[in-house]
Every structure is written in C-alpha cells, then in structure tokens.
Amino acid sequence: MTMINLFTPAFAKKVLNNPQQYITVASNMILHSKNNLFSYPSIYPTTPIGSSIPFDLRFKLYNYLFESYPLYSQVIQLSGQDLARKHYKYPLKYKFRPDHFVDLEYLVTRGYCITRDFLPENNYATIVSSLNNTLKLQPKASFSYNRMTVFKILNIPQSLREATAILQRYLEELTKLFFNTDVHISFSIQTIEASIEDNHDPNTIPHLDRFIPTLKAFYFPFAVNEYQSPFSFAPYSHIIDDDYQRCFKDAYIFNKNNRVNPFRPSNEFEDRFPLMNICVPDNSLVLAFTNGLHRRLRFLSFPERRISFRFDWYSSLSKFNRFYV
Numbered sequence: 346m347t348m349i350n351l352f353t354p355a356f357a358k359k360v361l362n363n364p365q366q367y368i369t370v371a372s373n374m375i376l377h378s379k380n381n382l383f384s385y386p387s388i389y390p391t392t393p394i395g396s397s398i399p400f401d402l403r404f405k406l407y408n409y410l411f412e413s414y415p416l417y418s419q420v421i422q423l424s425g426q427d428l429a430r431k432h433y434k435y436p437l438k439y440k441f442r443p444d445h446f447v448d449l450e451y452l453v454t455r456g457y458c459i460t461r462d463f464l465p466e467n468n469y470a471t472i473v474s475s476l477n478n479t480l481k482l483q484p485k486a487s488f489s490y491n492r493m494t495v496f497k498i499l500n501i502p503q504s505l506r507e508a509t510a511i512l513q514r515y516l517e518e519l520t521k522l523f524f525n526t527d528v529h530i531s532f533s534i535q536t537i538e539a540s541i542e543d544n545h546d547p548n549t550i551p552h553l554d555r556f557i558p559t560l561k562a563f564y565f566p567f568a569v570n571e572y573q574s575p576f577s578f579a580p581y582s583h584i585i586d587d588d589y590q591r592c593f594k595d596a597y598i599f600n601k602n603n604r605v606n607p608f609r610p611s612n613e614f615e616d617r618f619p620l621m622n623i624c625v626p627d628n629s630l631v632l633a634f635t636n637g638l639h640r641r642l643r644f645l646s647f648p649e650r651r652i653s654f655r656f657d658w659y660s661s662l663s664k665f666n667r668f669y670v
C-alpha cells in the first residue's frame with residue numbers, strides 16, 4: 346500500500362466499504378508485529394508503541410477482549426473469580442458422528458483432548474492414499490531451526506482437498522461452537538523430517554505461545570510414538586488465573602532483561618505443571634491450548650518423519666476484530 350493509494354477516491358471507497366478490516370490492519374501495525382499484520386497479541390511486541398504498553402495492562406486488556414469468545418471465556422479467570430462460566434454454558438461433548446464425540450469438558454479443564462478414530466474409515470483410507478502422492482510433490486515451503494530437522498509445508502493437491510473436506514467441516518462446526526461466530530481457520534499440512542539428530546530447535550523447549558487463550562488443533566493421520574517427536578503438553582497449565590499472570594510476568598521480565606527468548610515461563614511454573622507426551626494412534630485429532638506449557642519432544646530415532654494437519658485461528662482472531670464482531 347503506497348502513500349499515493351491512501352488518498353485516491355478508489356481507496357477511500359474501499360475503506361468505507363470495509364472499515365473494520367482497515368482499522369484492524371492499522372491498529373495491528375501500530376501495536377504489534379512488523380511482519381504479520383494480523384498477528385494477535387504476542388509475548389513479543391515488536392513495535393515501539395506495543396512495547397511501551399505495560400505488561401500488566403496488555404495482559405488484562407487482551408484477555409478481557411478474548412473473554413467474549415465462548416471457548417476462551419472458559420479458561421480466563423482474571424480476577425481469580427469464575428468470571429467466564431457465567432457467560433456461556435457449553436455442551437460437554439461435541440458429537441460429530443454417531444458414537445463419536447470430542448470431549449470438550451476435558452479440553453477446557455485439562456487444556457488438551459485426544460479424539461481417536463476421528464475420520465470415518467472410508468474417508469481415512471482416501472486421505473492416506475492421497476497423502477502418499479502428496480509427499481512426492483515439491484513442498485510449498487521448507488525451513489529448519491537447527492539445519493538437521495526439516496519442516497515442510499506441503500502443497501495440497503485437489504485429490505487431497507476433496508479427501509480432507511470432511512475433516513475441515515468438523516473443524517468448522519467446532520469453530521462455531523468455540524467462538525460463536527464464523528472464524529477463518531488456517532489449515533496446513535506439515536511434515537517434520539529428522540535425519541541424524543534433533544537438537545537446538547526452540548520448539549523442543551517447553552514454552553507458551555501467547556499469554557492469552559490460544560487453541561490449536563492437530564490431526565495425525567499416522568500413529569506418533571515417543572520416538573517420533575510427539576506433542577507434549579502440561580495439563581492444567583492453560584488456565585489463565587492470577588498465578589498464571591504472576592509466574593509469566595516474572596519470567597517475562599527475567600527473559601527480557603537477560604535477552605533470552607521471552608517465551609519460557611518461570612521454573613516454578615514448569616515444576617508445578619509437568620509435561621506429558623501425547624502419543625497417538627492413527628487417525629487422531631488433538632486439540633490443545635498452546636498458551637499452556639508445551640513443546641514437541643525431540644526425535645529419538647532416525648531417520649524419522651512425522652505428519653500433521655494443523656489448524657489454528659490466529660490470524661482471524663486478531664484482537665482488534667473484537668471491537669467490531
């Protein structure tokens with residue numbers, strides 16, 4: 346967007362047609378990431394204005410805004426009282442097929458839940474056969490944190506799109522339930538390939554993604570055992586109460602002053618919430634609040650590959666959207 350465009354009648358018309366979008370973009374540019382216009386409150390404010398807002402105020406403000414989402418309201422207890430639960434009563438289970446349900450009560454209380462046999466058998470078989478072809482294609486992007494373990498975002502061919510439609514439909518239904526509104530889900534298929542060793546990847550260090558409620562979903566088409574870098578999560582560490590704020594604030598100040606990546610909580614927090622490895626069978630869906638303590642375990646056997654279908658709601662749930670939704 347150039348300065349010249351800003352003052353043309355065409356641009357003015359665009360803004361008037363969709364003011365929410367432009368106000369959101371502008372707000373996020375002022376307060377947050379330089380790289381991702383729609384990124385939502387991060388523990389790393391990268392603009393001068395963003396970093397000048399005191400931590401406590403950011404914490405309270407963002408969580409207050411996010412409390413209006415039914416799912417997120419369940420895990421925010423800013424004043425130590427049970428503010429959230431009075432707003433919305435949740436169905437305790439989401440039934441997506443006869444005899445199959447996602448245990449939402451478990452998710453809200455423990456911070457994660459595993460749903461086995463997620464896709465119907467015939468649909469699962471189609472996904473597996475399409476995946477084999479997809480793996481042969483050139484990936485859309487690849488990167489590595491340690492030059493040893495390679496992350497690839499796969500290109501999704503039409504054949505796989507059709508096969509994953511039911512998976513996406515279930516996730517869309519869950520989205521409506523979680524957020525009480527249609528929210529765009531970002532979806533990607535990722536492989537992690539380990540060849541010789543798997544050290545020095547920050548994703549393997551216990552961390553929190555955000556300091557506001559943050560939900561992610563992972564669909565694992567193939568079983569993941571303890572050698573294949575399972576997702577690891579500390580149950581109950583996602584509840585945003587006074588202790589969460591205090592522990593995280595201490596860690597934030599410590600990390601900031603010591604120039605460490607500011608995503609590790611205090612030792613006290615880590616001791617209080619032990620991590621648990623989430624090994625899963627084929628065809629499993631894992632939902633997890635990644636504002637809780639988590640990591641991926643390092644690969645322990647080589648060569649090895651892990652495939653996951655990943656869903657998140659980051660970009661659509663930009664904080665400033667809350668003023669207009």
Ligand SMILES: [Fe+2]
Pocket residue numbers: 552553554635639640
């Ligand atoms: Fe993370």
